[in-house]
Amino acid sequence: MSQPTQLAALAGQAGTRFILALFVDLNGKPCAKLVPVEAVDELAAEGVGFAGYAVGAMGQEPKDPDLVAIPDPASFTPIPFVKEGLALVHCDPHVNGKPWPFAPRNILKVLIARAGDAGFEPWVGAEVEYFLVKHAADGALVPADDADTAPQPCYDARSVTRMYDHLASVSTAINQLGWGNYANDHEDGSGQFEQNFKYAEALTTCDRVVTLRYLLNVMAAERDMIATFMPKPFADKTGSGLHLHLSLTSGGVAAFPAPSTEDDRRLDLSATACSFIAGILEHACAIQAVIGPTVNSYKRTGAVATTSGASWAPRFPTYGGNDRTHYIRVPDNNRIELRGGDGSANPYLAVAVALAAGLDGIKRCADPGDVGSGPTREGLPATLLHAIERLETDDVVTGALDAAIEPDSGIPSVAAYFADLKRAEFWDWHSAVSPWEHTHYLTAF
Numbered sequence: 001m002s003q004p005t006q007l008a009a010l011a012g013q014a015g016t017r018f019i020l021a022l023f024v025d026l027n028g029k030p031c032a033k034l035v036p037v038e039a040v041d042e043l044a045a046e047g048v049g050f051a052g053y054a055v056g057a058m059g060q061e062p063k064d065p066d067l068v069a070i071p072d073p074a075s076f077t078p079i080p081f082v083k084e085g086l087a088l089v090h091c092d093p094h095v096n097g098k099p100w101p102f103a104p105r106n107i108l109k110v111l112i113a114r115a116g117d118a119g120f121e122p123w124v125g126a127e128v129e130y131f132l133v134k135h136a137a138d139g140a141l142v143p144a145d146d147a148d149t150a151p152q153p154c155y156d157a158r159s160v161t162r163m164y165d166h167l168a169s170v171s172t173a174i175n176q177l178g179w180g181n182y183a184n185d186h187e188d189g190s191g192q193f194e195q196n197f198k199y200a201e202a203l204t205t206c207d208r209v210v211t212l213r214y215l216l217n218v219m220a221a222e223r224d225m226i227a228t229f230m231p232k233p234f235a236d237k238t239g240s241g242l243h244l245h246l247s248l249t250s251g252g253v254a255a256f257p258a259p260s261t262e263d264d265r266r267l268d269l270s271a272t273a274c275s276f277i278a279g280i281l282e283h284a285c286a287i288q289a290v291i292g293p294t295v296n297s298y299k300r301t302g303a304v305a306t307t308s309g310a311s312w313a314p315r316f317p318t319y320g321g322n323d324r325t326h327y328i329r330v331p332d333n334n335r336i337e338l339r340g341g342d343g344s345a346n347p348y349l350a351v352a353v354a355l356a357a358g359l360d361g362i363k364r365c366a367d368p369g370d371v372g373s374g375p376t377r378e379g380l381p382a383t384l385l386h387a388i389e390r391l392e393t394d395d396v397v398t399g400a401l402d403a404a405i406e407p408d409s410g411i412p413s414v415a416a417y418f419a420d421l422k423r424a425e426f427w428d429w430h431s432a433v434s435p436w437e438h439t440h441y442l443t444a445f
Contacts, residue, residue: 006073007044007089011037014078017085021048021069022210023093024104026057026418027293028346030214032088033069043071047094058093059102059417067093067100075207081173082218090207101404102414104348105206110403111352112202115248118359120255124351125199125245125335126209129343130216131191131233132163132225141233143191144225151307154188163193166223170195173215179208188308189237199245199335202351209242209347229343231292232299236307239300240343242291246354247335248276257333266371267321268333277319277328277336278368279361279396280354282375284317284327284340286394287357289387290401291341291350293422295429298383300342314339318374327374340380349401356400385426388419 011019021043022032031050035043052060052067060067069091078087093103100106115122132144143149148159160167167184174181180198187194197212199205213229220227232239248255256273266274280287292301303311312324319328319336329337341350360366369375381387391397398415405411 007071007076008040010073010076011040011087014076014087015080015085016078016087018083018087019043019071020086020088021071021091022088022214023069023091024210024346024348025055026059026102026104026346026349026414026421028104028210028213028344029056030210031055044073047071047091050093052093052095052100057102057418057421058100059412059414065095067095067103069093075204077177077211079173079177079211079215081169081176082215088211088214090210098406099404101402101406101409101411102417103404104346104352105203106404107401107414108203108206108348108352111355111400114403115355115359118362119250120248120359121250121252122202122351122355123199123247123249123335124202124205126205126347127194127196127241127243127245128209128212128216128229129187129192129194129240129242130213131189131228131230131240132166132193132220133191133228133233134225144220145191148190150190152188152309153186153190153192154308156186159186160184166220166225167193167195170216170219173219174212177211187238187240188310188312189234189239189306192238192240199247202355206347206351231294231297231342231344232303235299238306238308238310238312239303241300241313241339242341242343242345242347242350244338244341244350244354245335246276246338246351246358248272254334256335266368267330269330271365272362273333273336274368275361275364275366276358277330277361278366278375279357279359279364280328280336280338281317281319281368282361282366283353283357283394283396285378285381285387285390286397287353288340288381289384289391289419289422290353290397291338291345292387293346293384294342294344295384295426297342297344298381298387301340301380302382313342314380316374316379317376318372319368320372323372326372327380352403353397353400356396356403360396383426384422388422388426391415392419 049066075090401415
C-alpha cells in the first residue's frame, strides 16, 4: 500500500476529521498544522510546509526555503479524547526534498540505522515525570492540589485519589492508544506525577513521549491546571526526570544478559552491555548538555536534598545495580536506566546521543570500571555553560547531533548551532536580575 493510500485508510478507519501534522524543534517544542481529512492525500504525498525560522530552533533564517513536514503513517495516532475526530501524525521535516539534518527525529533515525549497521536494534522505555501546578491569587506557582502539602508525598494514596479524574483520563487515553499503561503514581514532590507505558522500538517510544507531553498539556488545561516538564519548578522539591531505559537486541535476541559461558561478568551483564554502559559514562559530561538542556536542569542535578530528604538526581557518572543514586541504574540484566535526563530533554536527541555513546563504548570494548563507580571520578557539569563546553570537545556527542548532515552538503554543524543556542540561553539567564539578588544585595552595603 502506498503512503498516501495508507494514511488515508488509517484516517478513514479512525473516523478522523482533522490531522495534526506534528514535529518538534531542537528544544522539543511541538509544532503542527491542522490538516482536514479532505487533504489527507496531499499531506501524505507532498507534506505540509512551514516557515522554518518561525518554527524556532531549526537551523533556519527568514530567507531560507520552507520546511516540508512529511508524515510517517506508522506514527498515526487517533486522539478523539482530546477532540472528536482529531488525530496526530509525526512528521520528518525536509528541505528541498531532503531530510533536514536539524530535525531531531531525522537525527535519531540516522543513529538507529547506525546501530543496525553494528548489528543491533535499540529499544527504549521512558519515564515521563511532570508537575501539575497552577497560579495562586498572588501569582505564585503552587501545586494544583491545595491539599498536596506533605513533606514526603510520594505514592500517597490520598493524593492519587484527589487527582483521580486527571490520572484516569490520561491512563484511559494511553491504553486506547495501545501503549500499555501499567502504573500511575504520585512522585516525590508535591504536585508531581508519573504515568508509565511499556517500552518499544526507540523511534516509537520517542514519538510517544512527545505525544504524551502534548496530551498531558491539553488534558490538564481542561481542568484548569498546568502540566509542566520543567526540571525544577520548586527549589525545595524533587525535580522531574526523563529516565530512559535502554536495551539492545541483535537478530531478535537480547544483547544485554550475560551468556552462561561468560565468566567475567558484572551484574549478570554481557560484555556488550558493560561496554555500552562504559561508553555512556565516558561521554556523560557532554551528554548532559543534551539530556539536561536548560539552565534549570542544573538545579535538579545540583540539588543536595529536598523536603522529602533526597534529590533522586545523579551528581556523578557512576553505575550500579538496583540503586537509584547512580547515573546508570541496572535494575535487571535486560536493560539499563539512564537517570541523568530531565523533563526538558528532547527525547529524540536524548536517545540519539545515548546510543552514539553506548555504541562507541561497544566499538572500543570500553570498561565501565567497578560496580558502584565508573571510568572517571569527575562530577557532572555544574551548569549548562559547563555542559556546553564539554559537548563542544566531545567528537562522539557532536557527531551524533551532526549525524544527519550529508557530506559536502554545505549545511553547517547542528552541534555548533545547538551549543550557540544553549550558550545564549545561559547568558540570557545570567544577565537577568532575580528576587534572590534583591533580597541579598539591595540593602547589604
